[in-house]
Amino acid sequence: xxxxxxxxxxxxxxxxxxxxxxxxxxxxxxxxxxxxxxxxxxxxxxxxxxxxxxxxxxxxxxxxxxxxxxxxxxxxxxxxxxxxxxxxxxxxxxx
Numbered sequence: 529x530x531x532x533x534x535x536x537x538x539x540x541x542x543x544x545x546x547x548x549x550x551x552x553x554x555x556x557x558x559x560x561x562x563x564x565x566x567x568x569x570x571x572x573x574x575x576x577x578x579x580x581x582x583x584x585x586x587x588x589x590x591x592x593x594x595x596x597x598x599x600x601x602x603x604x605x606x607x608x609x610x611x612x613x614x615x616x617x618x619x620x621x622x623x
Contacts, residue, residue: 529550533552533618540555540573541557547560551578559571569593570593574608587615
């Protein structure tokens with residue numbers, strides 16, 4: 529669990545951690561940069577949970593883009609792939 533938090537903390541602020549449940553969630557953060565400034569209309573966060581008796585890590589990306597009264601909800605596949613690769617490198621099984 530400590531290694532998971534270390535990897536997440538390198539690029540994100542970890543908001544919620546439950547070590548007994550194997551759960552961590554980052555804060556929402558503006559991740560789209562326009563003209564050098566974060567665009568607060570586009571926010572992302574990650575949820576990570578150990579499953580299968582701590583043998584697997586389930587990682588989920590959440591993204592929201594506010595362009596009207598109701599946000600578009602989805603996920604950011606580029607950020608998810610990047611974080612998943614970082615986690616595989618740090619937490620993956622060693623040969």
